[in-house]
Structures are given as structure tokens and as C-alpha cells.
Amino acid sequence: xxxxxxxxxxxxxxxxxxxxxxxxxxxxxxxxxxxxxxxxxxxxxxxxxxxxxxxxxxxxxxxxxxxxxxxxxxxxxxxxxxxxxxxxxxxxxxxxxxxxxxxxxxxxxxxxxxxxxxxxxxxxxxxxxxxxxxxxxxxxxxxxxxxxxxxxxxxxxxxxxxxxxxxxxxxxxxxxxxxxxxxxxxxxxxxxxxxxxxxxxxxxxxxxxxxxxxxxxxxxxxxxxxxx
Numbered sequence: 460x461x462x463x464x465x466x467x468x469x470x471x472x473x474x475x476x477x478x479x480x481x482x483x484x485x486x487x488x489x490x491x492x493x494x495x496x497x498x499x500x501x502x503x504x505x506x507x508x509x510x511x512x513x514x515x516x517x518x519x520x521x522x523x524x525x526x527x528x529x530x531x532x533x534x535x536x537x538x539x540x541x542x543x544x545x546x547x548x549x550x551x552x553x554x555x556x557x558x559x560x561x562x563x564x565x566x567x568x569x570x571x572x573x574x575x576x577x578x579x580x581x582x583x584x585x586x587x588x589x590x591x592x593x594x595x596x597x598x599x600x601x602x603x604x605x606x607x608x609x610x611x612x613x614x615x616x617x618x619x620x621x622x623x624x625x626x627x628x629x630x631x632x633x634x635x636x637x638x639x640x641x642x643x644x645x646x647x648x649x650x651x652x653x654x655x656x657x658x659x660x661x662x663x664x665x666x667x668x669x670x671x672x673x674x675x676x677x678x679x680x681x682x683x684x685x686x687x
Contacts, residue, residue: 470526
């Protein structure tokens with residue numbers, strides 16, 4: 460199962476407001492807080508809400524760098540290798556140089572067909588029959604190498620792209636919004652989009668005003684689900 464588990468966060472929408480207002484030697488206090496689904500949310504003045512939207516609209520991004528979140532991601536290797544490209548997010552991943560326990564493999568519910576009109580992407584469903592023997596063969600080869608004394612750092616080369624990996628992923632509001640603005644779109648690979656959608660939903664809970672301002676792309680699957 461692909462999972463993006465919330466770990467921790469620092470700051471709130473008010474952090475963004477005060478990071479911007481400090482330029483003028485100003486500081487705001489919140490009107491109060493409300494708790495929704497166990498998440499404490501800051502209630503802002505209308506002028507502060509408008510300020511956040513102005514900052515996002517005109518790409519004044521530095522104030523959004525003062526609020527952070529951390530997630531524990533579990534996904535197949537081929538998803539991780541797409542998401543690691545987002546360089547402004549901090550990344551610490553499990554290493555099979557040190558871990559030699561039984562690997563877990565990702566198994567899709569359906570196999571998607573190759574898109575007929577694009578170099579990448581997918582379309583429709585393809586019946587591939589029983590393909591589980593492929594992962595099993597790789598696992599047997601991996602275990603055989605370990606039993607023969609081969610170092611885990613080298614034995615891992617026979618494991619497939621479907622091998623599940625885990626990593627801690629931390630970053631600021633602006634860094635995560637850049638990732639979600641790209642990876643939540645409908646033309647993103649479905650498995651990668653699943654990670655981004657989970658993060659998108661949690662960030663909307665934690666920083667509702669800032670996140671809404673930073674991610675107003677109506678093509679997001681999560682936005683469609685909320686509206687529907």
C-alpha cells in the first residue's frame with residue numbers, strides 16, 4: 460500500500476503572516492483557534508487572509524518558507540525515483556546497505572495500457588495474467604546472494620523497481636506546494652499522484668489559508684473530489 464503518513468509540523472498560517480509583516484516591524488495575533496478532526500487551526504483577521512493570498516498570487520514566496528511539515532512515505536522504488544527530484548524537500552530513505560530483511564513488493568490492482576497519443580502516460584486496462592512469479596524470482600535471487608555471503612549493498616541490485624521503499628520527507632509550505640502543483644495533476648503517473656494527493660489533503664488541514672492560496676490549480680484530483 461502506498462502511504463504518506465503525517466509525522467509533525469511547525470508553524471501555521473499565522474507564521475506566514477508574521478514572516479511577511481516583520482518587514483514593517485509589525486506582528487499580528489490570531490483571533491483564536493478552532494479544532495477540526497483533531498487539528499488545531501488558527502483563525503486569522505480578514506486582512507491577514509488577504510495578505511496571504513496576495514503573497515501567493517504575486518509569488519512573494521519567502522514567508523511561506525517559515526512553516527514546515529514532515530511525512531513518512533512508503534511507496535515503490537519507481538515512485539521514489541520520481542519524487543526525489545524535488546530538491547528543496549529534505550529526504551532520508553531506508554537503505555538496503557544496512558537492511559536485509561524480506562523486501563515487500565508493490566502490486567497494482569490493474570495494469571494500465573500504454574497511451575496511444577502520448578510518449579508517456581497510460582490509457583485503459585491490460586490483462587497480463589499471473590505476473591507474481593517475476594517478483595518471486597527476484598526475491599529468490601536476492602536471498603540466494605545473501606546466503607552465499609554477498610553484501611546487502613550489492614545483492615540489492617537484483618531487486619525490481621516494484622520493491623517498496625520508505626523515507627522521511629520534510630520541507631516548507633512553498634517546497635511542498637511546488638511538488639503538489641506538479642504531481643497532483645491528472646497527467647502524473649497514478650502511483651506518484653497518490654502520494655502527492657495524500658500530502659495535499661493533510662497540508663490543507665494544517666495550513667488551510669496558505670495551502671489554498673498556493674495550490675489553486677483546479678485540475679487537482681483532490682480538489683475535484685472535494686467539490687463533488
